[in-house]
Structure formats: C-alpha cells, structure tokens
Amino acid sequence: MGSTRPSKRRRSSTHRINLQESSSASRPAEKLLPLAAFGTTASWLAIGVPVLLVAIYAYWPTLVWMEDAWRNEPDYSHGYVVPFLALMLLSHRSDSFPGVRAGASYGGVWLVALAVAMRFASRLLYMDFLDGYSLLPLVAGCVWTLLGPLAMMWSLPAIGFLFFMIPLPYQAESLLSWKLQGISTSLSTTMLRVLGQPAVSEGHVIWIGDQRLLVEQACSGMRIFIGVAALAYFWAAMVTRSWVDRVVLLLAVVPLAVLVNSLRITVVGLLYQIVSGTNYRHAIHDWSGYLMIPVAFTLLWAIKKYWEHLYRPVEHLTARDFVHRAT
Numbered sequence: 001m002g003s004t005r006p007s008k009r010r011r012s013s014t015h016r017i018n019l020q021e022s023s024s025a026s027r028p029a030e031k032l033l034p035l036a037a038f039g040t041t042a043s044w045l046a047i048g049v050p051v052l053l054v055a056i057y058a059y060w061p062t063l064v065w066m067e068d069a070w071r072n073e074p075d076y077s078h079g080y081v082v083p084f085l086a087l088m089l090l091s092h093r094s095d096s097f098p099g100v101r102a103g104a105s106y107g108g109v110w111l112v113a114l115a116v117a118m119r120f121a122s123r124l125l126y127m128d129f130l131d132g133y134s135l136l137p138l139v140a141g142c143v144w145t146l147l148g149p150l151a152m153m154w155s156l157p158a159i160g161f162l163f164f165m166i167p168l169p170y171q172a173e174s175l176l177s178w179k180l181q182g183i184s185t186s187l188s189t190t191m192l193r194v195l196g197q198p199a200v201s202e203g204h205v206i207w208i209g210d211q212r213l214l215v216e217q218a219c220s221g222m223r224i225f226i227g228v229a230a231l232a233y234f235w236a237a238m239v240t241r242s243w244v245d246r247v248v249l250l251l252a253v254v255p256l257a258v259l260v261n262s263l264r265i266t267v268v269g270l271l272y273q274i275v276s277g278t279n280y281r282h283a284i285h286d287w288s289g290y291l292m293i294p295v296a297f298t299l300l301w302a303i304k305k306y307w308e309h310l311y312r313p314v315e316h317l318t319a320r321d322f323v324h325r326a327t
Helices: 004-026 041-058 060-072 074-080 082-092 108-125 128-133 135-147 149-165 170-194 222-238 243-251 253-272 278-310 319-326
Strands: 199-202 205-208 211-214
Touching: 041 060, 060 074, 060 128, 074 082, 074 149, 074 222, 082 149, 082 222, 108 128, 108 135, 128 135, 135 149, 149 222, 170 199, 170 205, 170 222, 170 253, 205 253, 211 253, 222 243, 222 253, 222 278, 243 253, 243 278, 253 278
Parallel strands: none
Antiparallel strands: 199 205, 205 211
16 A cells, blocks of 8 residues: 555656646747737837837937037947947848737836936936936837837847947046057057067157157047947847857957057057158048048958858758758
C-alpha cells in the first residue's frame, strides 16, 4: 500500500500538468491587425494631429531650449535633421512592422508616467537635460499605449535615435570634451613629430618650435564625435545582415573621431608654419573643422564597406535547401 500511493500522486500531478500544458497550448495567440484596419489616413491624422499639438504645447519651453542649442552650438547643429532621419528609420523598417493590438495597452502608461516624473525632477533639480530626455519615454509610452508593446519594440531604434537631438548634460559634455582634448593633443603631437616637426605638448598646448598651438575646447572633437556617433547609430539601425555589423560600427566611433580630430590639428599645425596672417589662420581653423566632418563620414563608410566585404555571415543550409537547389 505504501508503495502504490506515491505513484498515484505522481500520476495525478502529471495529469494536472498535462492538462495545464494542453490548455496553455490551446490558448489562441494574440491577434495583431494591420495599421490600415483601424481607419484611413485621414482618421489617423484626426487623432494624431491634436495629440501632437498638445505635446508641442506642453514641451514648448524644452523645444525652444533644444533649438537654441542646435542654432548656437556647432556640436548640436545636426539636431534639425534627427527627427526626419528617425522617420526614415521607421520607413526602412516598415516591412517588419508586427501589427497593431486591437485594444489599448495600458502598460505604456508607466512610461508616460516616467516622462512626467522626469519633467518634475528637471524643474525641481534645475536639470534641463532631464526635460529633454523625457521625450524618449513619452514617445515610447504613447506608441505602446496606442499600438501595442510589439509595435513599441519595433519602433525603439527610431525612438532611441532621438537621443542625438538632445544636448548632453553640461558636466558630461565638459568631462568628455576634456578627455578628447587630451587624447587629441597627444596624438597630434606624435603625428607632427613623425612628420619631422619639433613638437612638444604641455597640457592642451602644442609647441612647434616657437609656435604655440592651443587645442581649445572647441577643437576637442566633440562635434566630430557626436556626428560620427549619430551616423554610426543610424547605419547600425539600418543594418539587416548581422548584429556583429552593428557592434563594429559602434565600436569604431571613438577611435575614428579621435583620429580625424587629431588629423585636423596636425594639418592646422603644419599650415600655421606657412601662414602667419591672423585672418588666414582663422579661416584655416574654421574650414578645417568643416571639412573634417565629411572626412569622418567617408572613413566610417569605408569601415562599413570593408567589414561587409571581410565578414560575410555563414549561410545555414538544411538537406531540404540542397534538394530544392538541386531541382
């Protein structure tokens, strides 16, 4: 008797588990509908435009602060095109759109609440950047609530790209700029020595003989770094081959930005040995900064193409694939 009872318990518990598994397996999956099933473009505009106007009204001081940074700070002049590039990312990924949930998804309300909390914190702590960053959970929460969690996950690359239109916190920007200044100064001094120049660095100053070349904060390479980072993120989000391609692009940002900025300082130092006029030197300084941005983009594109040629994902074939190709 003692040996048969445990077996009955095991059989009954196993039976209950099988019933639970069969019930969960028979549970129908959530049905997602195409976006067109919820109305025409005009109906979506009738809903979206008022919501957008309310958001613009609520965030108007933040948008004015961001636009002022785009207009007056060269490091963030690309902010005007970031929203349009984010829309381009969504358009590029439109084929993989998972569909819209039939009902509202109230899980997104937590992200909207997080955005509201960030806005309150930015006012209480006098941190304007928190107000700007609150746009990201706000947009993600609205997409989650209106379209569903899968649609929100699908749009995350584009939402994350909006990060590049928001100015960095002052402390983070100053620290990053200081680090870039030091690295660029040391590397530029080495390049000048390789080219036969008697270059010596003292802090953020490069002495080339009797000439004093000051690597100021504006020459730290922040503009190149942020621009290259934004472009690398954009290309990484557009990649459809492998996640390795994305990692390579993102890892190339820092060394590429430092290299290009060091090349700029080296070229300026060499030209300063030839040109002595103040106006000419200002022109060399400014135009070298403008020209190095397309140079950095070209080098990043070259890295992307070289890696795509060097690394090709292995194609996994089954016996059925071989038979299909043979026929």
